[in-house]
Amino acid sequence: MHRAEARYTLPTSDAELIARHGSLIDRVARKIAARVGMKDSAEELWSVGALGLLEAARRFDGSRDVRFETFAEHRIRGAMLDELRRLDHLPRRLRADTERAQKTRASLARTLGREPEADEVASALGIGVAELAELEQLKQPVLPLLDALAVSDGQESAESRLERQNRSRRLSAAIAQLSARLQLVLQLYYVEELTFREVAKVLEVSEARVYQLHGDAVGKLKELLAE
Missing domain, CATH: 1.10.10 (Arc Repressor Mutant, subunit A)
Structure with missing residues (x-):
């Protein structure tokens, strides 16, 4: 573990967390806005990125060999890209x-x-x-991996619950048809919530290879679920 990270303490309030890491949200928002040719949208992305930061703080595990900012940047960028894709912008x-x-x-x-x-x-x-x-x-369209396996909040209708359970069964069956290696990549990334860099360390491969394995897994799942 990084010694500096071992002493890192997350702020106790959301406001303090955002104040401390707001510059990180700014940097990622500007980069993505410029990348997609929507420089005027940086402010819109900022609010989504802030939610990504809060989610990162909730899920961060200080015992891992990764700095909080590295983990948070991954979450912030993912939240922004998901939002752009969702809005078809x-x-x-x-x-x-x-x-x-x-x-x-x-x-x-x-x-x-x-x-x-x-x-x-x-x-x-x-x-x-x-x-x-x-x-x-x-x-890639949003892969409903976590949604399909998510636990009900107790407020969904019977119809929604049955639909969710059916999606979960179909997804589980599709995942079972993947190779053990691809299943492990999905497990580490979506369930254990490791970053691609952390997954690369676990598998003892390059980060580029993890990108490819993830893409292969998602592509094969899409094919299986479309059958």
Whole structure:
């Protein structure tokens, strides 16, 4: 564990937490807004990012070998990207980029005779692995993994409860058809809530490889659930 992180104490109030890490939200919001060509939307993303920060604080485990800001940035960015995707606020240029990434991955797979590594796709596109991960995250619809497995709050209708239980059964059956390695990636990322960097340490592979494994798992689940 980082010694500095071992002494890190989360603020006791939400207001203090946001005040302490507001600059992190600002930085991520500006970067994403610029990336999607919506610089005027940084303020809108900020409020979503603040919720991501609060969620990060609730789930942070100081015993792990990761700094809080690293963990929080991952949560903040994910919350902002999910919101953009939910609202369908992606500009034409970014939509074109996501399509190009998808086609490049497919083209490399045909050429290589195997699924390309994330760094191979990124290199072919002339971008970084992190940027590729953002493009692929934007392209994928929200995977209802946690929602399907979530515990009822006791206020849902009988119809909603049956629907949730059916989704949970279908998802569990689909996950069971994945390889043990892909199941582990999903378990670590969605259930244990490790970052991609932490998952890479557990699996003893590169972070780029984890991006690829996650994408493979999500893609196969989408196919299985569509059957």
